[in-house]
Amino acid sequence: MKQRLSDIPVAVRLAVLADRTRLRLLRVLESSELSVGELAQVFQSPQSTVSRHLKVLADAGWLVRRSEGTATYYRMVLDDLTAPARALWVTIREQPGQVDAAEQAEDSRRVAAVLNERRTDSQAYFGRVAGEWDAVRQDLFGTRFTLSALLELLAADWVVADLGCGTGNIAELLAPVVRKVIAIDQSAPMIEAAKRRLAGVRNVEFVLSELSNLPLPASCVDVAAFGLVLHHVPKPEQPLREAARIVRSGEQGVPGRVLVVDMLRHDRSEYRHLMGHQHLGFSREDMESRFEAAGLEPMTFRELPIDPDARGPGLFVATARVAGKGRKHG
Numbered sequence: 001m002k003q004r005l006s007d008i009p010v011a012v013r014l015a016v017l018a019d020r021t022r023l024r025l026l027r028v029l030e031s032s033e034l035s036v037g038e039l040a041q042v043f044q045s046p047q048s049t050v051s052r053h054l055k056v057l058a059d060a061g062w063l064v065r066r067s068e069g070t071a072t073y074y075r076m077v078l079d080d081l082t083a084p085a086r087a088l089w090v091t092i093r094e095q096p097g098q099v100d101a102a103e104q105a106e107d108s109r110r111v112a113a114v115l116n117e118r119r120t121d122s123q124a125y126f127g128r129v130a131g132e133w134d135a136v137r138q139d140l141f142g143t144r145f146t147l148s149a150l151l152e153l154l155a156a157d158w159v160v161a162d163l164g165c166g167t168g169n170i171a172e173l174l175a176p177v178v179r180k181v182i183a184i185d186q187s188a189p190m191i192e193a194a195k196r197r198l199a200g201v202r203n204v205e206f207v208l209s210e211l212s213n214l215p216l217p218a219s220c221v222d223v224a225a226f227g228l229v230l231h232h233v234p235k236p237e238q239p240l241r242e243a244a245r246i247v248r249s250g251e252q253g254v255p256g257r258v259l260v261v262d263m264l265r266h267d268r269s270e271y272r273h274l275m276g277h278q279h280l281g282f283s284r285e286d287m288e289s290r291f292e293a294a295g296l297e298p299m300t301f302r303e304l305p306i307d308p309d310a311r312g313p314g315l316f317v318a319t320a321r322v323a324g325k326g327r328k329h330g
Helices: 010-018 020-031 036-043 047-059 083-094 101-130 133-141 145-153 169-174 188-197 237-246 270-275 284-293
Strands: 064-068 071-075 159-163 180-185 204-208 223-227 257-263 296-303 315-322
Touching: 010 020, 010 083, 020 036, 020 047, 020 083, 020 101, 036 047, 036 071, 036 101, 047 064, 047 071, 145 169, 159 169, 159 237, 169 180, 169 188, 169 223, 180 188, 188 204, 223 237, 237 257, 237 284, 237 296, 284 296, 284 315
Parallel strands: 159 180, 159 223, 180 204, 223 257
Antiparallel strands: 064 071, 257 315, 296 315
């Protein structure tokens, strides 16, 4: 005979919360109802592992579940808990250090991405019912034309420095729409890979150089871009200072820009050993202080949408310009 929820001892409910993953699951499911598959995306874990934790939590009376088609959805409903269990959860939830703040923030970002994907899937379904235009458009034109078209918003006479160019993916996107790309990296194998990738592209110049001492004259580029580079650099202010030196200051028009795409602050310390990361991401405050230390004026900082299938931390894009030129924007 199945045990009534009101008969489950508080000690049993408490015991299942000794597992860190189950604590994270409860925090997520207190605010959102999610399926097993969606939770597997949020936690980047196999569905079997997530299902096992959910069963333990449900059997202990922490969760309610419902079925919709082939999917099972889980949710913690605080008002459905017994008074002792509700008081226990509120006490545990408010204790500092139960779940790391960076880990909790990343969980929240992934939940938002999963919910957004769910809404997108729903909208796409009704769009197909109405006329199947999205499917027709993708069949005719593919999926990449929108980004390629929007790149035309860049000025055709710009010179862009791709700092830490790696294998040239950013240079490949920019070369067709700007006058010149200067692709710079300190790794000779990376430069060679970029050259192979961009063989035949005439407006890309390749430079082997440390980013903290660029062999470029002052005020020679319109944009300096760092794509997933600064977390590898012990002192990011140094390449940022070089970027500030080489971008045009704007006396003759729109001020030059420095653009940074990188990881949001996270706690995946294994990245230091596996991939040589010097920094576990950056916060808005980190970037603003580093921009200012390099003589740059912070302009924007925006978290980028998360791909639910991506396994890495969230990303951001931040921009700055040479300090003191023009009016500051929020």
